Amino acid sequence: MKIRQVGTSGLQVSRMGLGTLPWGRDISRHRARELLTAFCAAGGNLVDTxxxxxxxxAExxxxxxxxxxxxxxxxxxxxKAGFRIDRGRRVVDTSRRGLLRDLEGSLDRLGTDYVDLWQVHAWGTAPLEETLDTLDHAVRSGMARYVGICNFVGWQTAQAATWQRAVPGRAHVTSTQIEYSLLAxxxxxxxxxAARAFSLGCFPWSPLGRGVLSGKYRTGTPRDSRGASDNFAWFVQPYLESRPRSIVEAVARAAEGLDLTPAQVALLWVRDAPSVTAPLLGARTVQQLEECLAVEGKALPDEIARALDDVSGGPLASRPPATPRSGGDGS
Structure with missing residues (x-):
């Protein structure tokens, strides 16, 4: 698998990553082993947890x-750190105490003395300077090699990146992680x-539109799908409405013409979109993962990528202009 640089940092990752959100809950240890084995065998090196x-x-x-x-x-x-579920309630704690508690716990669970990329899971109510100073501490102490942010909106991304660049010696924000797909x-x-302005790497989560862009929901909700799961049904439901369905149908038509699957078309669109470093694959089976990994060496024709831009929300402003075709008379 090809390797990409994360922003302008020295960190290099495979151009697709392996997400672990359901590990330990919907995915057993045995299945997780199979997934990691297949991912690494294909040349993948980025595991997100x-x-x-x-x-x-999962850790x-x-x-x-x-x-x-x-x-x-x-x-x-x-x-990531700064987010947890406490007695069914979502709690964001980006204080120094909360972040370091999470990081120390992560290192213990992972059985390692450092993580390659430590990310703030969400924007919190703690003072931003306290949150970012904790990132500095993690890098200075060797507990983290690089730091990033997740689920920050544009102004939050710019503020965090600017703060870390304002004084020499601070750990620069290396990357951002966001939901991004043809449905989002x-x-x-x-x-x-903002990521382009501050040279940040970008890791899209749910690049297959929470699984909907695979086409599996076109005729109903499969029993073994996330949409039928007690844990994830709420997560999938918003993408089963009429407008997302029309986008899924466009992806399916493109897949038929390219001899690809809908999931592969949707993944290629995200992987090769401007500013993207590595989409994170949330595969639940080895078969699903191998379907995604099979896109290595493939790319969408430019006209198909632009057609999907149009049907899913309009032209992608950052996409390079199309190369004009020369006419038959040499013009």
């Missing part, structure tokens, strides 16, 4: 697989322009 995933179980599983499936030094581990293009309004 969080202290909140499975209440820490425990990764830790158990390190040096068994893949040597620690060959893996880029990205984790809001990031193009402010977040992606």
């Amino acid at each position: 969080a202290a909140a995933y499975g209440a820490g179980d 425990v599983i990764i830790g158990e697989l390190l040096d068994d499936v893949v040597p620690r030094e060959e893996l880029v581990i990205a984790t 293009r809001r990031a193009e309004i402010e977040i992606l322009p």
Whole structure:
């Protein structure tokens, strides 16, 4: 798998990452082993997790697989802090105390003394300077090699990046993680322009529109899908309305003409969109993962990518202009 640089930092990652949100909850240790094995065999090196995933179980599983499936030094581990579920309630705590508690717990569960990329999971109510100073501390102490942010809107992204660049010696914000797909293009309004302005890497989560762009929901909700899960039905439902369905149908038509699957078309659109570093794959089975990994070496024809731009929300302003075709008379 091709490698991409994360923004202008020295961090390099595979151009697709492996997400672990359901590990330890909907995905067993055995299945997780199969997924990580297949991902690494294809040349992938970026694994994204969080202290909140499975209440820490996802990190425990990764830790158990390190040096068994893949040597620690060959893996880029990205984790997050500052968010948790407490007795069914979502709690954001980006204070120094909360962040360091999460980081120390992550290192213990992962069985490693550092993470490659440590990310603030969400914008919180703690003073931003306190949150960012904690990122500096994590880098200075060696607990994190690089730092990033997740789910920040445009002005929050710009404020965090500017603060870290204002004084020499602060740990620069290296990356941002956002939802981005043909069904979720809001990031193009402010977040992606901010990422370009500050040379941040970008990791889209749910690049397949929470699984809907795979086409599996075109005729109903499969029993084994996230849409039928007690944990994720609420997450999928907004993308089963009429407008998302029309986009899914356009993706399916493009897939038929290209001899690809709808999931592959949707993934290629995100992977090769301007400013994207690596979409995060939330595959639940090895078959799903291998379908996604099979796009390595493929690309969407420019006219198809632009047609999908149009049908899903309009032209992508940051996409390079189309190359004019010369006429038959040489003009």
